[in-house]
Amino acid sequence: MKKIVKFGVIPILIILIAVVVFNYPRLNIITGFAAKSVCSCTFEANRDLESIEAGDNDISPVNLAKNEINFEEKSVISTVFGLKKRKAIYKSGIGCVLVPEDYKQTNSFQPKRISIESNLPYPYGNLPQKDTLFNNINYKLLDFAVEKAFDCKGEVEKRTRAVLVIYKDQIIAEKYADGFTKETKLLGWSMTKSITSAVLGVLEKQGKIHVNQTNLFPEWEQDERSKISLNNLLQMNSGLEWLEDYNKISDVTKMLFLDKDMTKTQLNKQLVGKPNNSWNYSSGTTNLLSGFIRNQFKTHQEYLDFWYAAFIDKIGMNSMVIETDVSGNYIGSSYGWATARDWAKFGLLYIHNGNWNGEQILNKSWVNYTKTTTNTSKGEYGAQFWLNAGGVYPNVPKDLYSCNGFQGQYVFIIPSKDIIIVRFGLSDDNHKFNIDEFLSDLLGAIKNE
Secondary structure, three states: OHHHHHHHHHHHHHHHHHHHHHHHHHHHHHHHHHHHHHHHHHHOOOOOHHHHHHHOOOOOOHHHOEEEEEOOOOEEEEEEOOEEEEEEEEEOOOEEEEEOOOOOOOOOOOOOOOOOOOOOEOOOOOEOOOOOOOOOEOHHHHHHHHHHOOOOOOOOOOOEEEEEEEEOOEEEEEEEOOOOOOOOOEEOHHHHHHHHHHHHHHHHHOOOOOOOOOOOOHHHOOOHHHHOOHHHHHOOOOOEOOOOOOOOOOHHHHHHHHOOOOOOOOOOOOEOOOOOOOOOOOHHHHHHHHHHHHOOOOOHHHHHHHHHHHHHHHHOOOOOEEOEOOOOOEOOOOOEEEOHHHHHHHHHHHHOOOEEOOEEOOOHHHHHHHOOOOOOOOOOEOOOOEEOOOOOOOOOOOOOEEEEEOOOEEEEEEHHHOEEEEEEEOOOOOOOOOHHHHHHHHHHOEOOO
8 A cells, every 4th residue: 555655755756856857947927926916806906816826827827826815014025846935015095016136125106096976977077876767778689699618517718707888988887707896997908008108198298209300219219229219119019029928938027027127128128129110019119118208207296296286187097006116106007907897988088089077088080090000910909099990890890999908808999889898807718719700799789870
């Protein structure tokens, strides 16, 4: 019996050693992802560890991590087989931050927030919306299309967490998966890029920046990068070197899970293409834009406050939190949290051409610029927004444009239909969750007036 046990243990040990050896170079990133995810989901979204590990950290090899939550300190420590310990700490106002081993808190960064109470109904206030029935909507068909977007009991395919549909400023459909509600903050991942674009739009309206300006950073003054325009960065068409691959150690994974100052990662990259002729999706570029925004202010506090005071809180996205890196810079590429209803407000701002209940937050020209096709993107990309101009979704109007995030987070804006569609989930695989079918099913329930 002892021999059987002995020879049974040896293969298991060999497998464990092989797993560790294969993943060792990635352990810093694995434990960094795990700690950051558990920390944010716990202290921003008020979710429990079991649901986080089963629903967010269940992707390989992140699921190898062991996570421990310290509720008193508001921190999370993650390891893999006791190796490569990473720590994330929650800080009020800026969310969870991955900290280095030698971390000592020297600065306390926190934006000032003002939540303006309003007696208007949603979306322009805090009161329930008025009941409105539209004669051109087949509500039975609409409800069926929404239900179809979610997994049936026992299934784990579509993994949809929230669907919200707004037509003519009215919520006409809203559904959440078990464990999620209209109060749950949801991570937008790269939808946050569109928020960063909007902040730049506010600065443009104030006359502080212009999309065609060049000589953006002192570090580029003496070389060809001085010719890169703000437009090139917004359209991901700068020609700067970047590899966006989440399946291995790449520029984006090193930035998100290792770098202390994420605004400098792309800043230090060299030109490998020609500006305006080298479209290349890059989270580093968006965080570089966050650094550009910071440079428009005299103090770091002004930079932190501006995003909320001049934009986010102005349109009532009071649940939103944009998390920072350990240096206190907004991670504009990836870490925006808000409820589905608040994400929908962002879409409504754009469908109304930058106007929010009578106040022009963004110039209409900026909104039009946002959805202008980037050269060499084949009609798929604008200024930190995705486009349907090239027909990615063949059964959906081509004027659709959207904020897209990792694993299937979306705010779809369809001006010709006056519709906002929000979807959060954990699958963007068309075989498991077909976006074109999802959108066309919803639109099929609404007849043209």
